[in-house]
Amino acid sequence: METTVYPREPQVLKELRDATEKTNFGSSPMAADPHASQLMSMLLRMVNPKRTIEIGVYTGYSLLTTALSTPPDAKITAIDPEHASYEIGLPFIIKAGIEQKIDFIQSQALPVLDDLLLLQKEEGSFDFAFVDADKQNYGNYHERLMKLVKIGGVIVYDNTLWGGTVAKPDGEVPGCKREGKVLAAEFNRRIAADNRVEICLLPLGDGITICRRIS
Numbered sequence: 001m002e003t004t005v006y007p008r009e010p011q012v013l014k015e016l017r018d019a020t021e022k023t024n025f026g027s028s029p030m031a032a033d034p035h036a037s038q039l040m041s042m043l044l045r046m047v048n049p050k051r052t053i054e055i056g057v058y059t060g061y062s063l064l065t066t067a068l069s070t071p072p073d074a075k076i077t078a079i080d081p082e083h084a085s086y087e088i089g090l091p092f093i094i095k096a097g098i099e100q101k102i103d104f105i106q107s108q109a110l111p112v113l114d115d116l117l118l119l120q121k122e123e124g125s126f127d128f129a130f131v132d133a134d135k136q137n138y139g140n141y142h143e144r145l146m147k148l149v150k151i152g153g154v155i156v157y158d159n160t161l162w163g164g165t166v167a168k169p170d171g172e173v174p175g176c177k178r179e180g181k182v183l184a185a186e187f188n189r190r191i192a193a194d195n196r197v198e199i200c201l202l203p204l205g206d207g208i209t210i211c212r213r214i215s
């Protein structure tokens with residue numbers, strides 16, 4: 001981290017991370033890991049998406065990463081029911097001059113995804129998606145994103161190792177981590193068996209799974 005990640009972290013992202021850590025919102029390590037963010041930035045530059053979806057914004061570390069790594073005319077649909085945490089990061093998004101790329105929707109994600117699919121007929125309209133929200137719904141998000149993201153597009157899921165607990169016997173997992181372990185392990189098995197995607201689970205940050213839609 002000291003050699004490869006922090007020295008290359010854009011200054012405005014570092015400022016957003018510091019501001020997050022200084023607030024009450026920073027009491028739990030919710031923001032995307034800077035190492036995972038470095039990977040996402042590279043992926044985004046390779047995919048060069050015009051439209052992306054982010055589920056789970058918090059103070060906006062991954063959202064600002066996305067906005068900094070996409071073309072000037074890219075549009076990001078960012079969904080989170082909490083606005084107060086987003087307001088912590090907003091000054092840095094404005095400072096970076098990329099707020100015009102972002103459509104922040106204050107809502108639970110599922111109704112927004114259903115609306116995009118059923119009412120707005122946005123099937124196949126997105127090139128990239130990042131999911132970092134309620135783990136109970138990862139399977140539901142996956143089914144909707146498999147329609148919203150076009151064939152060849154990329155979906156990235158965060159926290160798929162859940163602190164490494166997915167690889168540990170239950171007895172070695174603290175009680176507060178057990179539900180997350182079960183949810184992450186179930187989701188990992190589900191997408192491993194999904195032949196509509198290529199996948200790769202990378203052991204950086206809290207575990208990050210990259211899916212490329214192939215059918």
Ligand SMILES: C[S@@+](CC[C@H](N)C(=O)[O-])C[C@H]1O[C@@H](n2cnc3c(N)ncnc32)[C@H](O)[C@@H]1O
Binds near residue numbers: 032062080081085134
């Ligand atoms: C781990 S944090 C996201 C961190 C963020 N990606 C970052 O880099 O800072 C999880 C976020 O998911 C949001 N969330 C929880 N349930 C949600 C839901 N049903 N739909 C959308 N977002 C949700 C929470 O409000 C929280 O801000």
